[in-house]
Amino acid sequence: MSHEGKPITCKAAVAFAPKQPLEVVDVVVAPPQAGEVRIKIMFTALCHTDAYTLDGFDSEGKFPCVLGHEAAGVVESVGSGVTSCKPGDRVIPCYQAYCADISENPCEHCLHPKSNLCQAVRAWTGRGVMKTDEKPRFTLARDGSEIFHFMGTSTFSEYTVVHEVAVAKVNNDAAPLDKVCLLGCGVSTGWGAVHNTAGVEAGSTVAVFGLGAVGLACIEAAVEAGARQIIGVDTNDEKEAIARQFGATDFVNPTKFPGKDTQSVIVEMTNGGVDYSFECVGNVNVMRSALECCRKGWGTSVIVGVAAAGTEISTRPFQLVTGRTWKGTAFGGYKSRVAVPKLVEKVMSGGDKANLDKYITHRMKFEQINEAFDLLHAGKCLRCVLSMD
Numbered sequence: 001m002s003h004e005g006k007p008i009t010c011k012a013a014v015a016f017a018p019k020q021p022l023e024v025v026d027v028v029v030a031p032p033q034a035g036e037v038r039i040k041i042m043f044t045a046l047c048h049t050d051a052y053t054l055d056g057f058d059s060e061g062k063f064p065c066v067l068g069h070e071a072a073g074v075v076e077s078v079g080s081g082v083t084s085c086k087p088g089d090r091v092i093p094c095y096q097a098y099c100a101d102i103s104e105n106p107c108e109h110c111l112h113p114k115s116n117l118c119q120a121v122r123a124w125t126g127r128g129v130m131k132t133d134e135k136p137r138f139t140l141a142r143d144g145s146e147i148f149h150f151m152g153t154s155t156f157s158e159y160t161v162v163h164e165v166a167v168a169k170v171n172n173d174a175a176p177l178d179k180v181c182l183l184g185c186g187v188s189t190g191w192g193a194v195h196n197t198a199g200v201e202a203g204s205t206v207a208v209f210g211l212g213a214v215g216l217a218c219i220e221a222a223v224e225a226g227a228r229q230i231i232g233v234d235t236n237d238e239k240e241a242i243a244r245q246f247g248a249t250d251f252v253n254p255t256k257f258p259g260k261d262t263q264s265v266i267v268e269m270t271n272g273g274v275d276y277s278f279e280c281v282g283n284v285n286v287m288r289s290a291l292e293c294c295r296k297g298w299g300t301s302v303i304v305g306v307a308a309a310g311t312e313i314s315t316r317p318f319q320l321v322t323g324r325t326w327k328g329t330a331f332g333g334y335k336s337r338v339a340v341p342k343l344v345e346k347v348m349s350g351g352d353k354a355n356l357d358k359y360i361t362h363r364m365k366f367e368q369i370n371e372a373f374d375l376l377h378a379g380k381c382l383r384c385v386l387s388m389d
Ligand SMILES: NC(=O)C1=CN([C@@H]2O[C@H](COP(=O)(O)OP(=O)(O)OC[C@H]3O[C@@H](n4cnc5c(N)ncnc54)[C@H](O)[C@@H]3O)[C@@H](O)[C@H]2O)C=CC1
Pocket: 047, 048, 049, 052, 185, 186, 189, 209, 210, 211, 212, 213, 214, 215, 233, 234, 235, 236, 239, 254, 280, 281, 282, 283, 286, 303, 304, 305, 306, 307, 329, 330, 331, 332, 376, 379, 381, 382
């Protein structure tokens, strides 16, 4: 039965308040308005950023909300004026939008080769609402109260509504949605941090701080780029084996060097520091270590991790005066709607090299979402893919 133009009542995992378990409840998802797309979510994974927002660390976090931003699904219906996708299309919602190929008035970031920070809808997604009427499309079935969106995606729901500029198509019919959903955030971010933001070259030395899915994707990309030494850094010893499987040549657990900072350990190991480092933790002290373990003259450190509201980074300016570069990345610098379909093709044609299975440590039913958060918090899981059916 078609629900086109009508509200859909379905299950969503609602975050009613920070630090509280999600509640799987009935929500009403309004039909898509102009420039909007309603998607039936098939699979969604959890990213550390969902946990960070649920834990109350996100200055943009609004409650109640529907979290989730790493997913794949099928277009159920589209609002007026939508031309780039149609009902039945298999898609990946993108928290970083891209408007240049479908907007009559593209934003300057989409037109600029150096940025992927589309501004078309960002102001509204940050406030948890849709641009057209500045309201959410989710309401609670039991009392009609509004529920905010998250990152413009809100994939912890059987159905969601996103802006058209945030919809990447999965053009390859053979692409498994239960795997390519990971390209909606973590894996793409790690790959892009290495290839786009840093531009790691063959023969480079690399340190990756934080060996969750994002950090491991950095390692995978560094191997692909031909890095000769890749140092994985994590406070969890259990991450050493997996890091080496991904291609790390060395492993450092900072807790094993009491009284000595991690940057000193790495500078000694590399006789002067690494060419590139990646912070994939979201801790400002680790960000400092990641910068300061870079080689003077040309070392570049990329901040990938998302730090808690109110925290700030610091270092001695001398670290930059002596030639280190400190930069950051959002979604690995990829211009989402055009890049994600290419990443899907890369996975589909890449054999084992770009096999996403190694990131999927757990699979669960949607109703088990709080167990999945517990695993992520405990450091027991890279990616847990939740099935909606
Ligand atoms: N900039 C962007 O576009 C994106 C940023 N992120 C952020 O990237 C970070 C990583 O995300 P996930 O891989 O999903 O997280 P995760 O929680 O799976 O992995 C984090 C890893 O860091 C390790 N860790 C914790 N404290 C540490 C310390 N002091 N030193 C070294 N390692 C430490 C943990 O043991 C864990 O292995 C998060 O901050 C997340 O919010 C995620 C996706 C996109």
